[in-house]
Structure formats: C-alpha cells, structure tokens
Amino acid sequence: MRHGGGMGLFNIERGAEAIEIAIVRLSHAIEMTDEQTVLLEALKTDALAAAAAFEAATDGLRPTPPAEGESAERPDISERFDNRIALESARLDALKAVQPAFTAFFDSLTDEQKADLVPERGNRHDHMSKQGDRGGHRDGHHGGQRPMGPGNR
Known part of the structure; x- marks a missing residue:
C-alpha cells in the first residue's frame, strides 16, 4: 500500500x-x-x-472555475x-x-x-550513488548540484 x-x-x-x-x-x-x-x-x-x-x-x-465567457471572481x-x-x-x-x-x-x-x-523500495542511496558515478559528477549528486544546507540556498 x-x-x-x-x-x-x-x-x-x-x-x-x-x-x-x-x-x-x-x-x-x-x-x-x-x-x-x-x-x-x-x-x-x-x-x-x-x-x-x-x-x-x-x-x-x-x-x-468560472462558466465559459465569465471572469473568475x-x-x-x-x-x-x-x-x-x-x-x-x-x-x-x-x-x-x-x-x-x-x-x-x-x-x-x-x-x-x-x-x-x-x-x-530499493536502497535509494545506492541508486543515487550509481547514477552519480555514471553521470561523472564529482560530488555524486545529480547535475552537479550541491545538497541543500545553510550555505547552499
């Protein structure tokens, strides 16, 4: 479920x-x-x-939603x-x-x-690591993006 x-x-x-x-x-x-x-x-x-x-x-x-031809109030x-x-x-x-x-x-x-x-569910961490390795990203994250954190907003 x-x-x-x-x-x-x-x-x-x-x-x-x-x-x-x-x-x-x-x-x-x-x-x-x-x-x-x-x-x-x-x-x-x-x-x-x-x-x-x-x-x-x-x-x-x-x-x-408004009726056809009417504007939304x-x-x-x-x-x-x-x-x-x-x-x-x-x-x-x-x-x-x-x-x-x-x-x-x-x-x-x-x-x-x-x-x-x-x-x-599969192990998400392993899946993410494999994708990062395949994609050639040094930091292991998709698209080279840094994880969210205090200095990365």
Whole structure:
C-alpha cells in the first residue's frame, strides 16, 4: 500500500468512491481474519460517513472555475484564509471521526500483515550513488548540484 501504509489510504477529500476503492485494495492486499473483516467494515462505514460530512462542511469553500465567457471572481485574501481554516477544521474533524475504527483495524493486524502493506523500495542511496558515478559528477549528486544546507540556498 502506498501513502504511508494506511495514513493516506483514507484521503477523505477524494470522496466515497476513492474510499471504496481503497477498502477493496486493502482487503485484497492481506489475508484477514473474520474479526479483522468486521473491523474493516466498521472502518469503511466510518470513513464514508466522514467523507460525506467533510463534503457537506466544505461545500462552497473552494473556488470554482468560472462558466465559459465569465471572469473568475476571486474572494479577498481574508476570505480565502477563513476558507482555508474551515477546510482544515473539516479535515481534522473527519480524521478524528475515523480514528477509532482506523486504530482498531490497523492495531488488529499482525506484523506480517503490516509488512504486506508496506511497499518494497530499493536502497535509494545506492541508486543515487550509481547514477552519480555514471553521470561523472564529482560530488555524486545529480547535475552537479550541491545538497541543500545553510550555505547552499
């Protein structure tokens, strides 16, 4: 599973369809016990309810593209800031609503099941070193760029 082994799995902002897809993928990624299946169903129910609540709470807070032939009316900066706070508050409320079921399900998984949810990744350092060597860069970084640091901004 991508997105931090579950944390991005329930991106409430993406809506009910994305949650349904995530649940199906999760159910196929690991072999679950009957108890875990019940916990996953509870998580699905809570996540779908949270997505609906988020959608209702944020309706109209995001700018919408203007209709053809019309100019975009952009809210002033203080209204955009207020909208941002409202969006973040709604996002936090949705996460809090899902947290008990999320925790119950993921805490029920064995270490082996959790490992099955983490994507396999190669050693990034080795990959970067090989590319630096192939590219002939003395400092081992792409394009000869120096790493970010206090004196390299």
